[in-house]
Amino acid sequence: MSDQSPAHTPSLDSVDADQLRELLNIGVSHASTKLSQFTNHRITISVPTVGLQSVVHPHDYLPNPEEVSGAILLRFNGALEGFMLLIFTEIAVRHLLESLGGTPVGDIRTLDDYQRSALQEVGNIVAGGMLGGIGPLLSGKAVQSVPDVVIDSGASLINSIVAGLVHAHGHYVAIDVSICVDAREDVVACEGGDPALGRLFLFLGPDAADAALGFTRAYLDHAKSPRV
């Protein structure tokens, strides 16, 4: 949305939310597969939850927002405009980096350039997987930015992102997915037992959410149309 655009009146009914959930479910499924391949660990994800939000408390997003966490933020541009945030607990950051680097990782507040670069690559893999998954449903090409990696308390990370979104959009649509690393074989997703070690959020402004809904409606209409 440009600075001159009139304020968008946000709305998101249950049908819209279901539609966005299905769209993003395809995306995050691809992303988790890519991340599993990249890390050589079993990565499972929850079914996305979708909500229209403004200011939220970090506890609404993270169970322990005061703990130091690792955040990877990417911006999407093009057919899908918004931000993707990956946020991992300290244990998960160490787990991922030790898997990728093969050496023990100490305090995540003192990551070196290589380790930060590895986290950026995790962001690239997940974002690329997501865009690859939902790409066929978008009428144009979406591209991702270079990932921004920040280590800090989860509350500071979430509050800063919320401030940026409220500044830009007033309200925004948040799509929230829990990520489990090395979940048991019989656990399909994080729900129902294992604590999530990471979260994936997709934040869309109202206009971007409308655009995504438009793409999926067009796709569904096309799929339902009689073949001749």
Next chain:
Amino acid sequence: MTRIVEVRIAELFVGNEEHTIVTNGVGSCIVVLLYDPIMKIGGLAHAILPRKTEARYPTIEFAAHSMDAGKRFVKFADEAVGLLVDDIESLGGKRARMIAKLVGGARMFSLLEADKYGIGYHNTEAARAELARFGIPIETEVTGGTVGRNVRFDLATGIAEVITKV
């Protein structure tokens, strides 16, 4: 016995020497602390954006979470100063005696920022300007940088502790 009051993002609380106000996860937001050292009355506001008059969405209200008694919503740094002054005066404080502290205004994510300065910088500037307009001196500030902060404000002493996690 000291009563601990947690102020969350976009909230404000004013109390007396019985209170210690804490707020956590201060990134690009600005935390404004005002204190009357004679009456030991003070308050803390955790504002998220700079100026109401310049905001794209100045009128959107918050409904995301319920709020405890004695607190109220505050979105902008400039309105935070006026609300704090009003609430402190309503408890017997005097504007002429008030001193201010500022915490926050960091630049956590370069990707989020609309310009080269960032929301954190603008938040800090807005708070400074509004405090100057009210004639309230800034005693100290811990602002800018790239790290998040937690704040603990003891209204019995006026001391504010600033804690970082990195």
